Amino acid sequence: MNRNIFDDFLSRKTLFLNKEILRHDHLPQILPHRDSEIESIAFNLVEALNGQIPSNMTLYGVTGAGKTAVTKFVCNQLEAKGREKNRPVRSIMVNCRQIDTQYRVLSHLGNSLREEHEIDEIPFTGWPTDRVFGELVRRMDLNGGVYIIVLDEIDHLVRKAGDDLLYNLTSLNASLKSARTCVIGISNDLKFTDFLDPRVRSRLGQLDIVFNPYDAGQLQDILRQRSEGSLKDEILDDGVIALCAALAAQEHGDARCALDLLRVSTEKAEQNGDDTVTQRHVRMAQHQIERDQMIPVISSLPSQQKLVLAAVLLNEKNGLRNIQTGEVYDVYQQACRYIGHNALTQRRVSGLISNLDMLGLITARTISKGRYGRSKQINSCIPNNVDAQEIMIESESEMEEVFIRPYRHQSRL
Ligand SMILES: Nc1ncnc2c1ncn2[C@@H]1O[C@H](COP(=O)(O)OP(=O)(O)OP(=O)(O)O)[C@@H](O)[C@H]1O
Numbered sequence: 001m002n003r004n005i006f007d008d009f010l011s012r013k014t015l016f017l018n019k020e021i022l023r024h025d026h027l028p029q030i031l032p033h034r035d036s037e038i039e040s041i042a043f044n045l046v047e048a049l050n051g052q053i054p055s056n057m058t059l060y061g062v063t064g065a066g067k068t069a070v071t072k073f074v075c076n077q078l079e080a081k082g083r084e085k086n087r088p089v090r091s092i093m094v095n096c097r098q099i100d101t102q103y104r105v106l107s108h109l110g111n112s113l114r115e116e117h118e119i120d121e122i123p124f125t126g127w128p129t130d131r132v133f134g135e136l137v138r139r140m141d142l143n144g145g146v147y148i149i150v151l152d153e154i155d156h157l158v159r160k161a162g163d164d165l166l167y168n169l170t171s172l173n174a175s176l177k178s179a180r181t182c183v184i185g186i187s188n189d190l191k192f193t194d195f196l197d198p199r200v201r202s203r204l205g206q207l208d209i210v211f212n213p214y215d216a217g218q219l220q221d222i223l224r225q226r227s228e229g230s231l232k233d234e235i236l237d238d239g240v241i242a243l244c245a246a247l248a249a250q251e252h253g254d255a256r257c258a259l260d261l262l263r264v265s266t267e268k269a270e271q272n273g274d275d276t277v278t279q280r281h282v283r284m285a286q287h288q289i290e291r292d293q294m295i296p297v298i299s300s301l302p303s304q305q306k307l308v309l310a311a312v313l314l315n316e317k318n319g320l321r322n323i324q325t326g327e328v329y330d331v332y333q334q335a336c337r338y339i340g341h342n343a344l345t346q347r348r349v350s351g352l353i354s355n356l357d358m359l360g361l362i363t364a365r366t367i368s369k370g371r372y373g374r375s376k377q378i379n380s381c382i383p384n385n386v387d388a389q390e391i392m393i394e395s396e397s398e399m400e401e402v403f404i405r406p407y408r409h410q411s412r413l
């Protein structure tokens with residue numbers, strides 16, 4: 001009988017009990033170190049069970065600080081209590097990174113109230129916004145009760161589509177007869193309210209809650225909690241959780257990053273056929289994650305940014321470190337000529353160098369040269385296992401020309 005290629009994988013022993021628990025979208029029932037945030041949100045939302053309107057809220061915090069998880073958890077508990085007490089409360093969560101126009105958010109809200117009455121779907125496009133809004137109000141009134149509208153990653157929507165939607169949603173209560181609403185906005189940009197009309201800002205910001213980044217100790221507790229039930233007992237070597245937590249704490253205390261490290265480290269151990277996960281697997285996982293994150297960053301660089309990065313790499317290929325802006329610019333100009341692009345001014349290229357620095361692809365340190373002014377020292381910081389040249393060529397074939405041509409390099413004095 002022919003062997004199936006999957007037989008081998010299926011017969012391998014696994015170190016996971018349930019990998020789902022470590023995934024981002026799993027909603028844990030215990031959220032260590034978020035008691036006070038849970039309590040503040042619940043303290044406000046309990047009004048809905050008392051027949052009152054909760055205050056609108058804005059939740060802030062860095063990425064991976066647990067904003068979405070905490071909000072979902074509290075809303076689920078609120079709905080369960082509402083059912084138990086026969087007080088209709090409903091939460092509707094919209095991810096504004098995916099659903100990012102006023103029309104789409106309103107139609108999404110309207111359509112999520114559809115199933116109860118088997119009414120028609122609001123089309124994806126085509127209706128005037130007023131009609132969608134009117135339909136949403138009608139459907140809410142049909143059901144009655146209190147609606148908690150959660151606009152997750154709201155800063156994306158405001159940046160893209162302005163604040164009309166927020167103005168309309170925060171004035172819904174004036175149009176509703178038997179239903180009531182409260183709006184919760186979630187953002188990882190503390191400054192997003194700067195873009196808002198003062199009226200919208202004051203209506204939405206009735207209550208602000210800030211989620212502080214987790215520290216390494218807190219991340220360890222979160223990882224221990226999440227590893228229970230997801231990993232087999234005793235497979236983690238001493239120091240594995242501490243290392244995952246420490247690395248994620250350096251990344252602004254991102255719980256998502258800590259969970260990824262633990263999951264990928266365990267996968268690495270499993271692939272190697274090892275019985276335990278060690279710190280070496282964590283390092284391997286860290287490299288892989290870094291690599292996976294860096295590839296899309298490099299391939300989506302605009303052409304001019306790619307040319308500047310290529311100029312840095314070509315200088316390094318020539319044996320230089322601590323490259324100066326002039327040396328990058330010189331090679332960049334030659335590269336532009338080879339592929340028929342207009343070269344930008346040195347000043348603009350200097351701005352592109354700072355962008356590459358912000359993206360973590362190079363480091364550009366400004367050093368003072370006394371009375372000769374200041375200059376930059378540029379080095380690439382792309383990990384060895386990431387082939388930037390290959391990625392740039394794959395995403396933009398004319399870059400191949402850039403890398404195979406010869407260059408005159410400035411001679412250093
Ligand atoms: N206290 C916690 N306990 C257990 N898991 C947590 C905790 N905080 C966050 N997580 C988990 O970490 C991951 C990221 O959390 P979440 O998505 O809530 O972050 P966020 O603050 O919404 O980030 P972003 O701003 O990027 O949307 C999720 O998988 C979540 O379940």
Ligand SMILES: [Mg+2]
Nearest residue numbers: 067068069152
């Ligand atoms: Mg989130």
